[in-house]
Amino acid sequence: MIVAFTDLDDTLFQTLRKLPPGMEGLTPATLGRDGQPHSFCTPAQSALLAHFVDSGVTVIPVTGRDPAAMARVTLPFTSWQVLDHGLTILRPDGQVDAEWRGRVLEALSPLQEALEDCTVSISELAEALGCRLTRHTAHDTHFMTVFKHPDANAASLGRVQNALEDRLKSREHADLHVIANANNVSVLPRHLGKAEAVRYLRGQHFPHATLTLALGDSLSDLAFMNACDLAITPPGGQLLRTVSAAKLPQR
Template sequence: MIVAFTDLDDTLFQTLRKLPPDMKGLTPATLGRDGQPHSFCTPAQSALLAHFAASGITVIPVTGRDPAAMARVTLPFTSWRVLDHGLTVVRPDGQVDPEYRLQVLKQLGPLQDALKDSTTAIAELAQALGCRLSRHTAHDTHFMTVLKHPDANAASLERVQAALEDHLTMRGDADLHVIANANNVSVLPRAPGKAEAVRYLREQHFSDATLTLALGDSLSDLAFMNACDLAITPPGGQVLRTVMAAKLPQR
């Protein structure tokens, strides 16, 4: 058995804004809240998914999307799913896995004060910079605060990111971390997360897999990618941009 654990946004599909304007052969992959196509697979991404299907490879999404956002993904995933940045594991029958849920709630409880403190600390600056602040929950428990700028203003998002990182450093809080991309900045637990969910599935339900593949584009995907046998990352993604920019000695 071969299992592919894969991030979704910017790995298997992306919005038109991130694609060349003249690209042909796009396949709708998600719907927006208005019910219209929102993200698309390129021919290469569609070919990869078709290859997985033809080869009998089990494909498991590992995504930051919550259940509502996952419901707008139109690709035919039929196995397990990892949602909420790794806080929720969904069984093939669509039900939340209860054992993993209990593990997550046990770990989230002690982090509530730190999450609340970080959210309060950044709220005034976020408002001044025009960023929208939202608290995300999993299993009715706060696990992440997201700050998003309506115009994706890089300078504003960088200031918010720096302020959050400074706050965590000042607190000496190693249990939370900050992740960022072109659209938003988030503060959330280091664990549990995507890596813990992937390890849980590997140990509890896919221990007989002869090969596990990991697909992701962001630095926040690296932990779960490192929990698999081989990793695949798209060109132009955050992972490869960071590697290409690194000034490391050649050995």
């Protein structure tokens, strides 16, 4: 058995804004809240998914999307699903995996005070910089705070990121960490996420898989990609941009 654990946004599909103008052969992959197509697969991405299906590869999405956002994905995923940055696992029948839910709630309980401290302490700065603050929950429990700038202003997001990282260090919130991309900055649990969910599924439900593949585009995907046998990343993503910019000695 081969299992592919894959990030979704900017890995298997993306919005038109992130595609070359006039690209042909696009396949709708998600719907917006208005019910209209919002993200699209390129011909290459569609070919990869078709190859997985034709080859009998089990494809498991590993995404930051919550259940409501995942419901707007129109691609035919039929196996397990990892949502909420790893804090929710859906079984193939669509039900929440109860064992994983119990582990998550046990781990989240001692983090609530630190999460709230970071959220409140940065909220005034974030508002002054034009960022919108959103508390995200899984299983009715706060697990992540996201600061998003409507214009993806890099300077504003950078200041929020620095302030969050300083807060974590000064308060010794070692069990939280900060992740960032072009649109937002988030604070969430360090040792509870996509990687732990993938390891759980590998150990509990796919212990005899002969090959596990990981697909992801961002630095926050690295941990779960390292939990698999081989990794695949798209060109132009945060991962390859970071590696390309690194001045590493050739040995």
